[in-house]
Amino acid sequence: MSDNSEPRQTQLYQHHVSAGAKMVPFAGYLMPLQYSGGIMQEHLHTRAKVGLFDVSHMGQLVIRGPSAATALESLVPVDLEKLSKDQMTYALFTSEAGGILDDLIITRWDEETFFLVVNAARKAQDLVHLQQHLSCQVEVLDERSLIAVQGKGARELLSNLLPTLASLSFMNGSSADIGGIPCYVSCSGYTGEDGFEISVANSDAEELADKLLSYDCCQWVGLGARDSLRLEAGLCLYGHDMDDKTTPMEANIGWSISQSRRLNGAKAGGFLGHEPILSQLSDGVGRIRVGFTIDGRAPVREGADIVDESGQVVGQITSGGFSPSLQQPIAMGYVPRELSMVGTVLTAMVRGKPKVITVSTMPFVRPNYYRGK
Amino acid sequence: MQTIFYTRDHEWLGFLGSEVTIGITQYAQEQLGDVVFVELPELGDQLQQGDEAVVIESVKAAGEIMAPLSGTVVAVNESLIDAPELLNSDPQAEGWILKLALTTDVDMSNFMDQSQYQEYIQSGE
Secondary structure, three states, X not given: OOOOOXXXXXXXXXXXXXXXXXXXXXXXXXXXXXXXXOHHHHHHHHHHOEEEEEOOOOEEEEEEOOOHHHHHHOOOOOOOOOOOOOEEEEEEEEOOOOOEEEEEEEEEEEOOEEEEEEOHHHHHHHHHHHHHHOXXXXXXXOOEEEEEEEOOOHHHHHHHHOHHHHHOOOOEEEEEEEOOEEEEEEOOOOOOOOEEEEEEEHHHHHHHHHHHHOOOOEEEOXXXXXXXXXXXXXXXXXXXOEOOOOOOOOOOOHHHOOHHHOOOOOOOOOOOOHHHHXXXXXXXXXXXXXXXXXXXXXOOOOOOEEEOOOOXXXXXXXXXXXXXXXXXXXXXXXEEHHHOOOOOEEEEEEOOEEEEEEEEOOOOOOOOOOOOO | OOEEEEOOOOEEEEEEOOEEXXXXXXXXXXXXXXXXXXXXXXXXXXXXXXXXXXXXXXXXXXXXXXXXXXXXXXXXXXXXXXXXXXXXXXXXXXOOOEEEEEOOOOOHHHOEOHHHHHHHHHOOO
């Protein structure tokens, strides 16, 4: 991703402009930060009804080959052979040193084919990484858009368009024909709500968006609310809450390492950085990502120092903002393990002033994932 | 009746005798988005032109208001502590921020009247 080049537009650019979006450069694309309703309204709308997000800036990749599962397993600490068709998993690309190169969703399309959705800001590096390490075929789906439909009413809306989607449960996908538009629908998202991410040909993206927006409960939601929604859901943002200097255990996402890839597992190790990562899994880590609730109304934002009783800087805030659902500021950041217990009271410095912060459980808002009946 | 002028940083200034009431404009509030917190100066603070006077936090980001004039803080709008959203709903009246007693002569050429300010916004600043 070159910083100098003109930002690209997604297929839905004109749609956003017509909907009153404030467009901002983000990860090499011009993306909607917010629409006329504003971040607060868009956030609460998603929690209550249905938010529509253009996430076409994200990378959609396909890995093909007879040994695709085992090959990919050398780059991610998850058990891909165990995935059945149309099942998906959260995964991390790890580095030799045990850091996180990106986080992604991997879906098994069939025996030899895996569909990857990676972060926009990382897709160029991810592609190089895959090509360097894998001999399978790697295809970039540049001609496809990605539209997320998230919120309490998302399932009802999509079931209206295609009844078979009513039973699609969290982390499962399905090929679908939505009113004549061929799509791949995943039950996944980045909001903590039930919802779907729909991969669709660019040539059909506008028609699909119009179909979804024809329901009164559905409106566009921008990157601003996407960020506050994922923060409430306790989800990491790559490049902020984790990066190549952060290990999975430090980022507190050790759960994403499959049992079979851990020490004494059937396929223990065998991924980049497995030695430092697996030893941290058994020995623990010196610092760890935690959530914070904040006294008062002033948000504590990324970069703020966290200090202990003696005034010593012990960590940093990596994401922070005002939670529209809780009507109070929330944040996440890194602290030494001994200060990571829920209820630990610390101080964050904001413009030279101390703000009382308390280690809190995450997610901040209870998720509404649909896990089937 | 106070006389209203505007700054290039999108504040409005209501002059009445030797006092000036300061707030943000409708345009500024639209740019800021939903305001969730306002940090006000203390009564009696002596502000020099260009000093950080107020911090406004929106859902999006933090922004500062630099004192457009030098003076002593003689009033702050305490309603903003519990209802910062007044800056969005009524920035040019109920959402006023502070009052300064002017300590120096004011160079009015730094400021714009209503029609100049409208032009200024339309010119895309």
